[in-house]
Amino acid sequence: MNGDSTRPIGHQYALAMLDGGEAQVRSIAQAAGSQLTMDAFLRVHDEEPVPAFLHSALCAMSLPTKRPKDETQPILREDGKYALAINPRPVLQTVDGKPVLRSLGVPYGAYPRVALIYLLSQAVTKRSRDVYLGRNFTEWMRRLGYQTVSYGPRGTANRMREQVDRLLACEWQIRWDGTEAGDSAFAVRDVKISNEYAGSLEKNGAFAREIRMSEGFYAHLIDHAVPLNEVAIRELKGTPTALDLYTYLAYRLPRIAADKGQTISWDQLARHLGNDADSKRFRQTVRETMQLVSAVYPNANVDMAGRKVVLYPSPAPMERKLVGPHLRLLGAPAAEKAPRSSVAGQAAEQGRLAEQGRGSSSRATPSAKPLVAFPSGSLSFGTREAPFRTIGLDKGHPWSVDHMADAFRAGFPGIARARTEAEWLRVWEAFVVSYSKRRANSDAE
Structure with missing residues (x-):
């Protein structure tokens, strides 16, 4: 190196x-x-890699990163052959018992970006204009990768709800002048991502569990969807x-x-x-x-x-192999590595020593590691549960290990998928560290 x-x-x-x-x-x-x-x-x-998608025009031109000075004005993006306009149309609301037309403003920051990628990914993956969000708002945010969902004026749920309301109330105009091989010119005028979103994302009450994407936007999305890696999006979501x-x-x-x-x-x-x-x-x-x-x-x-x-020319994010002249060509997928904690590392080392002991005979041992589910019971006792328990006590103090395990089972998007023990230990440690940090920040507020 x-x-x-x-x-x-x-x-x-x-x-x-x-x-x-x-x-x-x-x-x-x-x-x-x-x-x-x-x-x-x-x-x-x-x-x-987990497939995710975004419209190519939205990859080429971005939403505001911060609240604009006048958030009721349309956002205009233009660069050569690309043009994008995001117009915050007023919505009908009830104020003091009277109907009022009010602009919610343009979406900005990380929340609408993450929500938009999720909505468009679901539409492309399922080839359907109907996108299911979840049973309630908390479940939907956990689908987006937010393991701890807080309510209140500064809570993650309230901020996400505001930005999604803004996002889906806007009208969009997209112009794309195709000039390169593989490009095709198109123009989409005055479309909304969704025509049937009510803006009622509540914790336990009325929740728009499903939105229907507008036909014009959906049609162009299918033709111009750019593949992303959902795993990477989770890492960048803040x-x-x-x-x-x-x-x-x-x-x-x-x-x-x-x-x-x-x-x-x-x-x-x-x-x-x-x-x-x-x-x-x-x-x-x-x-x-x-x-x-x-x-x-x-x-x-x-x-x-x-x-x-x-x-420079580069593979799409869904390519897992490390390739390209700046990295050197690697012909095979990356081998599975040791887990990301000292406890998991010790467990893996013990497993390797055991394999070496069994390998002294002439019979070859299979190299593939078994896939298992996350422990279903309490982590406070048990031999298999010991590495998980140690990580919880070490990285999650002073929070209860079993409470963290319940939150992990309820919120981790891939909880139903079987994995190797090493991978479970890695994702568990990442969750525990995040859980502990967020709980500490929430209590500080």
Whole structure:
């Protein structure tokens, strides 16, 4: 491993994984002081990609990252052949017992981006205009990857509800002038993502469990859906600029044909990401954001070191193999690595020693590890439960291990899927750390 610090950190991790495995990745992360990016890289590296989708026009042009000064004005995005208008149409509401037309404003921040990807992914995956949200608002947010859902003025549920109301009340105009191979020109005028959304996302009461996507938007979505990796989206869900950069690269890089790449100005990238100016601050922000994006999309071959941005041909995010000239070609899928905790590492080491002991005979032992379900009972006792219990006590103090296990079973999207013991220990540890942190922050408020 050459340890080239000029590369995005995700590229460094990928090369380290090829050269020395997880230990080398941890060494790079420790030197860089980047625990967040390392955790994101390892989680995405270990999990099978989960298909997600976004309309290509929304990959090329972004929603506002922050609340606009005048949030009732339409958002206009234009860059050459692309044009997007998001118009916050007024909705009928009851104020003091009287009907009032009021604009909710344009959507902004990370929440509407995550919700939009979920809604469009469900429509594309199921080939249906009808998108089921969940039994209640809490369940729906957990489907989006928010394990802890809080209510109240500053709660995650209230903020998500406001942004979804804004998102689905808007009308959209999209213009796309096809000029490249594989492009096709189209224009969509005055469409809504959904024509039948009531805006009633409540904790336990009236909840719009299903929305029906408008026919015009759905038709163009099916033709212009860009594949993303849901696992990566979960890692980026708190940072709107990271989501924008990831979705833009996911759309743009697989379409570049020339080996020498394509050069764009920082000003062009700023317009794609919804920024007004080509400033030093913007460049610094994007370069820092690229560290996290590269951790979840290491195949993205981008050079942001100079006065211009150079985009090189790269595989789509759904490609799990580490490929490309900037990483070296790897012909086989990445092998399963040890779990991400010292406890899990000890358990894995014991398993390897046991396998070596059994392997002293001439009969070969199968290399595939068995797939099992997450423990169904209490984690407070039991031999198999011991590593899970230790992680809970170590990483989740002072919260109850069994309470955390119940929350994990209720909220983890892949709880029904069988996995190896190592993978269960890894996702359990990630959940416990997140649960403990969020509970502490919630109590502090």
